[in-house]
Amino acid sequence: EAGVAQSPRYKIxxxxxxxxxxxxxxxxxxxxxxxxxxLGQGPKLLIQFQNNGVVDDSQLPKDRFSxxxxxxxxxxxxxxxxxxxxxxxxxxxxxxxxxxxxDEQFFGPGTRLTVL
Amino acid sequence: AQTVTQSQPEMSVQEAETVTLxxxxxxxxxxxxxxxxxxxxxxxxxxxxxxxAYKQQNATENRFSVNFQKAAKSFSLKISDSQxxxxxxxxxxxxxxxxxxxxxxxKGTRLSVIA
Numbered sequence: 001e002a003g004v005a006q007s008p009r010y011k012i013x014x015x016x017x018x019x020x021x022x023x024x025x026x027x028x029x030x031x032x033x034x035x036x037x038x039l040g041q042g043p044k045l046l047i048q049f050q051n052n053g054v055v056d057d058s059q060l061p062k063d064r065f066s067x068x069x070x071x072x073x074x075x076x077x078x079x080x081x082x083x084x085x086x087x088x089x090x091x092x093x094x095x096x097x098x099x100x101x102x103d104e105q106f107f108g109p110g111t112r113l114t115v116l
Numbered sequence: 117a118q119t120v121t122q123s124q125p126e127m128s129v130q131e132a133e134t135v136t137l138x139x140x141x142x143x144x145x146x147x148x149x150x151x152x153x154x155x156x157x158x159x160x161x162x163x164x165x166x167x168x169a170y171k172q173q174n175a176t177e178n179r180f181s182v183n184f185q186k187a188a189k190s191f192s193l194k195i196s197d198s199q200x201x202x203x204x205x206x207x208x209x210x211x212x213x214x215x216x217x218x219x220x221x222x223k224g225t226r227l228s229v230i231a
Contacts, residue, residue, distance in 0.1 A: 042221030107161040
């Protein structure tokens with residue numbers, strides 16, 4: 001089966017510009033996660049969707065970050081305006097939610113953002 | 117809140133030798149999952165091994181095994197017969213027991229394999 005797709009793979013922007021990242025999860029996966037991975041750190045959850053509803057966005061900087069998953073399939077994460085500290089790899093992951101106690105999360109290749 | 121600590125930023129191992137990566141975590145819950153993920157350079161993160169906290173038996177996947185010490189909140193990864201392809205960042209992660217909760221990651225350990 002196809003994995004989690006993300007685009008673009010790399011993006012370089014100037015501070016105060018806006019940027020958007022796209023994620024297409026594995027077919028049939030109801031849960032989608034966006035993680036931010038700053039250099040030298042482990043990934044940190046930004047937002048979690050189940051179908052097209054937000055489950056957890058407590059760590060999303062809502063003054064500049066937004067995300068949507070309108071049809072419960074693919075998702076877009078936007079930053080506007082970007083700051084230098086937003087330089088990171090943005091990882092998308094997806095998992096089934098079928099009532100089992102454990103559902104593995106599958107990760108995409110990530111988008112590496114550099115803010116100059 | 118749960119936290120995960122990896123105290124070894126970098127490790128190295130000779131090819132064919134064994135290496136152990138350390139991880140400790142903090143939680144007040146009695147049931148949870150623990151994971152080791154591998155992130156090769158410029159490639160996506162993949163699951164190496166997982167452990168359910170209610171299982172006393174340590175998980176094993178081919179050359180990878182864990183030493184799970186629940187009382188000590190310790191979860192180390194042992195890689196036996198190390199291969200060049202094992203070189204990567206390794207992340208320890210924690211997750212609450214319900215099916216769709218996010219992962220809490222440590223900062224990672226960069227493993228180098230020397231030929």
